[in-house]
Amino acid sequence: MQIDKSKFPIIYGHDPRKGEMFQVVNEEGEIVNPDFMPDLTDEQLFEIYTWLIRMRISDEKANNLQRQGRMGTYPSIYGQEACQIGAVWPQEKSDWLVPTFRENGMMWMKGVPLEQTYLYWIGNEKGSEFAEDLNMLPVAIPVGSHTIHAAGIGWAERIKGGNNVAVCSFSDGATSEGDFHAAMNFAGVFKTKCVFFCQNNQYAISTHRNIQTASDTIAEKAFGYGLPGVMIDGNDVFAVIATMTEALKLAREFNTTTLIEAVTYRLGAHTTSDNPKIYREDSEVEEWAKKEPLIRLDKLLRAKGILDDEKAAKVEEDARQEVSIAAKKALEAENPKITDMFDYLLSETYPELEEQKQQLIEETNE
């Protein structure tokens, strides 16, 4: 089936090789590209704002829990909330989300209760035991490895004649791994139903994006695989929603995978074990902070009369309450059983394994 490219004006109308970056709302909160503004009601706009605040506060909470020694290493999504929201907002419930580790917001929106995500970072396996009806893979720590899994899921979906799309999220560093190359290549060759969503947050730990690749953009890598690629403002939630909507349609209807490079910035540390002052200037962070997603969303909503101080205060208060309940639940959750590591290993146990399990039980009871 021939793709009518005019039906996908964002993806086919913005060429990253010419340095074109798609944006709908600028840093001042002005709609600069009205034709592409997603059709959202005032309630929906308010909901998006609410999500952003919830994510920011949940992130702050996780950082605090880690500092208090009640959580393990935690990767912040601070500054990347527009990507988190925009990548999931247009998805069907049954679409797949294949995340790496900096998708705490996406996972929440996709349907993973916040307390469960907290559990994962607390170091409890129950954090990856998702609801049966959730098409989502657990956090992938080995960078880039999950991109090819997403290609497999999107491939199977086409073979089965299914209609779901596998959305894979990763970051700039992941594009250097061989698995990313394999994923893009398979996506092109096997016409998989995928969207590859790169949150280019400029750093892989201390490694700047310029060390990661000599190409001007990440989006343009798509062309080498016969796939479309588009670069967008990843701090503009509306640009992300609009682009993801098109990309999902392109995958669903034409088995064509898009590489979206969402340009954003990790305002926080890589994880709670990282000290970004070693490798970047405060002035750089300050410049990017002016472009972060909340400022423009706040301005836009106030200009539209959807938001005022009172409403904002209420959203924040509710979010704080919700987040502290989630944290409490996660902290009070029972640990996995000591025997879980044996019992979840395979569908059937075997004598040597049972013997080891018994050894651990006896050792623990002593």
Place this chain on the structure above:
Amino acid sequence: MSRELKIVEAINEALFQGMERDERVMVLGEDVGIEGGVFRVTSGLQEKFGKDRCVDTPLTETGILGAAVGLAINGMIPVCEIQFDGFIWPGFDHIINHIARFRTRTRGRITTPVIIRVPFGGGIHALEHHSESMEAVFSHIPGINVVIPSNPHDAKGLLLSALQSPDPTIFLEPKKIYRAIKEDVPEAHYTVDTKKAQVLREGNDVTIISYGAMMRETKLALTEYLKTNELDFELIDLVSLSPIDYETVIKSAEKTGRVLIVNEEPRTCGLAAELAAVIQEKALLSLKAPIERVTGFDVIMPLLKMEDHYIPGPKRIINGLTKVLNF
């Protein structure tokens, strides 16, 4: 002259001295430059030796290890840092199919003296894939040396020794004790034999073999045990996980007749199994008890909440010791 250093500092010093002595030595890996590595092992190297000799690479272990093959073939001595043990696997092809094989394939004509440094093992409450002990996988590969220090002195000397070797080395760094032990380390350049096990204490009742971070757990267990018992034990730090110094091991087993092996890898097909096989082959008639293995379990390393149940601690070690003594 010597002063007290931790393992991270000792390795850092070895890299400094290695790079100073031989300009072919270069360090490459993820975040090793500006940041000095996530464990700060390469701290200061880029400042001192420049960006061509201490290189922040793109995020790809295939790239790091694969490029190291070519770098080595063309005259460099690459020291690759793998950020955590669990991330070596994308580059494993280059270890098993290339780094370990070039000498054999070319009948000695082309060699690949690459050093692969890997922060290793569990116990620091890290994330998934950051805590596994898969040393047997490396020891299983013919054509590459595998070493692991258990203290700062050896960490420096072994690395300096590996840097002079014409053969490739996997250098496992016990991350749990990176900063836990501080001891006297000579300032001068020195080497420690990478092929030799070390008898840390001579004794007659039982041979206890361990290495890396588990050596510390073993010592803790012994201290605990000796509070209420008497024991004339012989303690061996294996140091070299490939090739294994069987001479030292067998001599000890023949003397004591009882052997306890402590490591944190999954039990099946592990290094402890290999040691046990060779000890019974060569010293069967000296043995007074079955060789006892104290190891991790044949399971996926649990997340941090349950991690301590996987890793052998003093309790499991004392249980094993009691078993081998009371047989």
